[in-house]
Amino acid sequence: MSAVLLHGADEGGLRQRLRFGPLWLAAPGIAFLAVFFLYPVLRLLGLSVQDADTGAWTGEHYARIVDTGVYFRVLMGTFRIAGLTALFSLLLGYPLAYWLAQLPERRRGVMILAVMVPFWTSYLVKTFAWMVILGRTGVIGGILAAGGLPQPELLHNEFGVMIGMVHAMLPLAVLTMLPVMTGIDRRLVQAAETLGAAPGHAFWLVYFQLSLPGIAAAGLLTFISSLGFFIVPALLGGPQQTMLAQLIIAQIQEMLNWAFAGALATFMLAAALVTCWVYDRIFGLSTLSGEGSRRKKGGGRMRKAGQGILSALAALTAAAARVTAPVLGERGRDRLPAVYSTLVLVFLVAPAIVVVPIAFTSSPFLDFPPPGYSLKWFEVYFGSDLWLGATLRSFGVAFATAILATLIAGLAALALARSTSRWRGAIFALFLAPMIVPRIVIAVGLFYLFAQIGLVATDLGLVIGHTVLALPFAFVAIAAVVKGHDWRLDQAAATLGANRVQTLIRVTVPLIRGGLVAAFLFAFITSFDELTVAIFVSGGVKTTLPKQMWDDMILQLNPTLAAVSVVVFLIVMALLLIAERLRRSGR
Amino acid sequence: MLPSHGTAPPACKLLVDGLTKSYGSVVALQPTRLEVPAGEFLTLLGPSGSGKTTLLQMICGLVEPNGGRILIDGRDETRTPVHKRDIGLVFQHYALFPHLTVAENIGFPLRMRGIAGADVDRRVREALEMVHLGHLGDRFPKELSGGQQQRVALARCFVYQPSVILMDEPLGALDKKLREHMQYEIKRLHRETGATIIYVTHDQEEALAMSDRICLMNHARIEQIGTPHDIYARPKTAFAADFIGVSNIFRGRLQRDEGGAPILVTGGGRFRLSPATAGTVAGQGEASLIVRPEQLDLDGEGDNEVSGQVVDTVYAGSETRVLVALGDQSTVTVRLRRGMSPPPLGNRVAVRWRSDAGVLVS
Numbered sequence: 001m002s003a004v005l006l007h008g009a010d011e012g013g014l015r016q017r018l019r020f021g022p023l024w025l026a027a028p029g030i031a032f033l034a035v036f037f038l039y040p041v042l043r044l045l046g047l048s049v050q051d052a053d054t055g056a057w058t059g060e061h062y063a064r065i066v067d068t069g070v071y072f073r074v075l076m077g078t079f080r081i082a083g084l085t086a087l088f089s090l091l092l093g094y095p096l097a098y099w100l101a102q103l104p105e106r107r108r109g110v111m112i113l114a115v116m117v118p119f120w121t122s123y124l125v126k127t128f129a130w131m132v133i134l135g136r137t138g139v140i141g142g143i144l145a146a147g148g149l150p151q152p153e154l155l156h157n158e159f160g161v162m163i164g165m166v167h168a169m170l171p172l173a174v175l176t177m178l179p180v181m182t183g184i185d186r187r188l189v190q191a192a193e194t195l196g197a198a199p200g201h202a203f204w205l206v207y208f209q210l211s212l213p214g215i216a217a218a219g220l221l222t223f224i225s226s227l228g229f230f231i232v233p234a235l236l237g238g239p240q241q242t243m244l245a246q247l248i249i250a251q252i253q254e255m256l257n258w259a260f261a262g263a264l265a266t267f268m269l270a271a272a273l274v275t276c277w278v279y280d281r282i283f284g285l286s287t288l289s290g291e292g293s294r295r296k297k298g299g300g301r302m303r304k305a306g307q308g309i310l311s312a313l314a315a316l317t318a319a320a321a322r323v324t325a326p327v328l329g330e331r332g333r334d335r336l337p338a339v340y341s342t343l344v345l346v347f348l349v350a351p352a353i354v355v356v357p358i359a360f361t362s363s364p365f366l367d368f369p370p371p372g373y374s375l376k377w378f379e380v381y382f383g384s385d386l387w388l389g390a391t392l393r394s395f396g397v398a399f400a401t402a403i404l405a406t407l408i409a410g411l412a413a414l415a416l417a418r419s420t421s422r423w424r425g426a427i428f429a430l431f432l433a434p435m436i437v438p439r440i441v442i443a444v445g446l447f448y449l450f451a452q453i454g455l456v457a458t459d460l461g462l463v464i465g466h467t468v469l470a471l472p473f474a475f476v477a478i479a480a481v482v483k484g485h486d487w488r489l490d491q492a493a494a495t496l497g498a499n500r501v502q503t504l505i506r507v508t509v510p511l512i513r514g515g516l517v518a519a520f521l522f523a524f525i526t527s528f529d530e531l532t533v534a535i536f537v538s539g540g541v542k543t544t545l546p547k548q549m550w551d552d553m554i555l556q557l558n559p560t561l562a563a564v565s566v567v568v569f570l571i572v573m574a575l576l577l578i579a580e581r582l583r584r585s586g587r
Numbered sequence: 588m589l590p591s592h593g594t595a596p597p598a599c600k601l602l603v604d605g606l607t608k609s610y611g612s613v614v615a616l617q618p619t620r621l622e623v624p625a626g627e628f629l630t631l632l633g634p635s636g637s638g639k640t641t642l643l644q645m646i647c648g649l650v651e652p653n654g655g656r657i658l659i660d661g662r663d664e665t666r667t668p669v670h671k672r673d674i675g676l677v678f679q680h681y682a683l684f685p686h687l688t689v690a691e692n693i694g695f696p697l698r699m700r701g702i703a704g705a706d707v708d709r710r711v712r713e714a715l716e717m718v719h720l721g722h723l724g725d726r727f728p729k730e731l732s733g734g735q736q737q738r739v740a741l742a743r744c745f746v747y748q749p750s751v752i753l754m755d756e757p758l759g760a761l762d763k764k765l766r767e768h769m770q771y772e773i774k775r776l777h778r779e780t781g782a783t784i785i786y787v788t789h790d791q792e793e794a795l796a797m798s799d800r801i802c803l804m805n806h807a808r809i810e811q812i813g814t815p816h817d818i819y820a821r822p823k824t825a826f827a828a829d830f831i832g833v834s835n836i837f838r839g840r841l842q843r844d845e846g847g848a849p850i851l852v853t854g855g856g857r858f859r860l861s862p863a864t865a866g867t868v869a870g871q872g873e874a875s876l877i878v879r880p881e882q883l884d885l886d887g888e889g890d891n892e893v894s895g896q897v898v899d900t901v902y903a904g905s906e907t908r909v910l911v912a913l914g915d916q917s918t919v920t921v922r923l924r925r926g927m928s929p930p931p932l933g934n935r936v937a938v939r940w941r942s943d944a945g946v947l948v949s
Contacts, residue, residue: 194675
């Protein structure tokens with residue numbers, strides 16, 4: 001808030017200060033995030049260094065983590081799983097993103113949907129699908145058993161967790177790298193070739209280097225998101241794969257030990273922030289995008305070393321190409337990227353499709369293929385007050401969240417687009433911060449706050465929590481469109497006699513409609529799919545659909561979950577297609 | 588192996604023989620033959636979609652032809668991959684690598700050719716000196732102005748002395764003043780290095796100013812090849828005349844008058860033609876007479892005449908042009924004689940020219 005006031009004060013005079021300056025539009029969002037995001041998170045961190053009874057400063061909770069082997073192991077295991085997830089997501093995702101980037105725009109749009117659908121599909125649905133596929137009587141088990149082969153244990157071990165995590169994070173990695181890659185001027189690769197670079201050299205020395213910011217951003221986002229995971233390790237992993245978020249939930253739900261949960265959350269938050277900081281230092285735009293003015297001393301040597309490594313990779317590629325050329329042939333080589341990409345896309349989309357036949361099974365078990373077909377699990381779903389109530393509550397909460405998030409984010413995006421204030425960068429970071437801070441940290445912080453002001457187990461509490469989480473997505477969606485908005489049209493409207501409000505309603509909003517609709521739908525889906533906040537804030541009969549699914553999955557797997565998954569999947573698909581359609585017509 | 592000519596041509600650097608390209612049913616380049624002697628500055632000139640860029644991209648290997656051959660120094664390079672062709676290409680938007688410094692950009696083609704160490708540094712330095720950017724080697728392309736970036740692109744191309752240098756509208760993104768300056772620079776580089784250059788532009792003034800020869804293209808084929816003077820003074824088609832310089836075109840029928848002298852019968856009158864002028868079109872029939880503004884005279888001498896009303900005068904510094912509307916709604920452009928004051932708008936004037944002025948095309 002003070003940022004806004006200071007900005008106004010710079011211009012002097014009371015009238016001036018109260019002027020309808022652009023940054024004022026961001027004020028509701030800043031206030032909202034200050035109360036429901038910054039304060040709860042900082043409060044939680046504060047709890048971790050306080051003695052629960054006396055309130056005096058203490059480091060005992062941290063000492064306990066370091067001293068108790070089991071907590072420390074979980075901490076290290078969490079970093080390990082998150083690191084491996086990021087690594088595999090990048091390795092598998094880069095060639096797919098590369099292939100997508102060079103497709104003609106129309107075909108790329110269709111193919112991206114095959115990445116978008118798993119990206120927005122509920123983690124619960126995805127994880128449930130993997131339980132069906134990897135389980136003892138599941139798809140792979142069934143195939144192996146039919147062939148008389150031994151059945152390896154695929155679930156409740158590190159393999160299961162990695163499959164689930166990489167499957168969950170791969171779309172994020174691809175969607176982060178893709179815009180950077182489509183932004184690379186392909187003529188630069190052509191130029192490299194006319195200057196004498198063989199295709200391998202042209203790729204590593206030009207294309208790959210220009211795509212590095214995308215790789216770094218994708219690595220950052222997948223790592224940070226993986227840190228806070230609990231659904232996948234809880235359902236696909238064993239005790240060995242317990243992750244930090246699971247510990248935090250257990251500390252709150254079973255022990256009510258806020259301080260210790262706060263200390264664990266601090267570790268997670270610190271890891272996320274350190275990763276961000278390292279990203280900024282090493283991959284910070286300065287060295288990579290060629291802005292030499294920000295180059296630090298000694299950067300020259302690092303650049304030289306990097307160039308050397310890439311040259312070696314290029315030579316290696318050329319050698320590999322020579323060796324494989326006779327095997328693959330020219331046509332085989334040209335088709336390799338498409339074949340590979342198709343396989344990865346199948347890996348991404350297939351699990352959700354496998355759930356469909358299970359939903360129509362006649363068996364009370366999750367056998368695959370189903371022994372017979374029936375509609376009884378849908379009947380169970382539609383006949384259950386619990387399920388239907390949860391579904392309706394999720395719809396209502398998602399709708400309210402979408403409206404609130406779009407409104408707040410829309411105003412903020414408009415404010416920042418036109419502002420030249422030095423606070424601009426900080427406010428921008430604030431709106432993106434809920435994406436960087438692990439959800440479990442926000443959720444526990446909000447739980448503590450809501451417990452004090454009586455918002456636990458209320459719809460309002462859910463809407464507030466979900467809005468915090470949905471704001472970054474809505475903000476990014478609108479900011480992207482506002483960035484391309486031609487402000488001269490607003491000036492034109494003003495010269496034609498429209499006042500500020502008229503200009504906003506009749507010119508600006510219609511022109512950025514596509515971004516507003518996308519923001520609304522993304523916020524809707526974020527809330528509709530949200531579990532972390534719901535685990536704490538929705539209690540008793542006031543449960544949401546993901547919370548109900550989670551409880552069922554923990555308790556007892558059953559085909560009703562498949563039927564629910566199909567319903568959720570269809571709803572999210574429909575929303576995505578609407579968003580895509582409107583986004584296109586909005587252009 | 589090259590076809591012989593009347594005069595012994597200099598060594599043929601580049602031979603394009605029957606080269607053709609189509610995308611589906613759209614013909615981007617009809618079968619085309621083009622010979623470029625070593626050291627020549629040849630310009631491919633034409634409107635967009637005339638096939639000039641397609642021809643250029645096939646020569647450097649970025650586009651694969653449907654038929655025909657490309658010979659460089661007598662070697663068939665039609666199927667050689669881009670990076671093994673000894674060709675330099677200066678891109679329209681420079682295509683400088685944003686992640687490399689100016690010096691690294693210029694050194695890139697040398698390193699790709701296995702040259703290393705001090706050799707690279709020396710040649711990069713020389714190339715930078717050549718384009719007067721000796722002090723900017725450590726900068727990144729983004730930190731340079733458009734004109735400086737263009738110089739870097741030129742240096743990156745000249746540094747490895749390719750057999751043929753192709754330039755694809757390299758000055759298209761610069762403003763007029765800078766364009767003219769860079770035209771001199773490129774001509775100087777051409778003189779100093781003796782490189783063979785094929786230059787693509789749609790700007791006829793640029794083509795006239797820079798080229799040894801101009802290859803005028805239209806509708807995916809070559810319309811006319813010749814020296815700038817040739818093409819300006821003796822256009823072979825109405826398109827050529829219209830595209831290069833300002834032309835007045837009178838369309839009509841070529842006939843003989845009572846005395847057997849050639850005349851052109853048009854809607855605006857009967858014009859006498861000298862035997863030499865008429866000689867460029869065989870027989871009789873449809874023909875167009877092309878007369879340049881400087882060949883027309885306002886209220887002056889000449890054995891052909893049209894009359895009309897002054898509708899506008901255009902002052903262009905070194906000369907003044909008068910637009911005269913004729914009876915048939917057409918307009919002719921006349922260059923005002925030196926020292927003559929422009930006639931008031933609306934005045935009726937007579938426009939005259941000699942029967943041996945202008946060019947007749949079919």
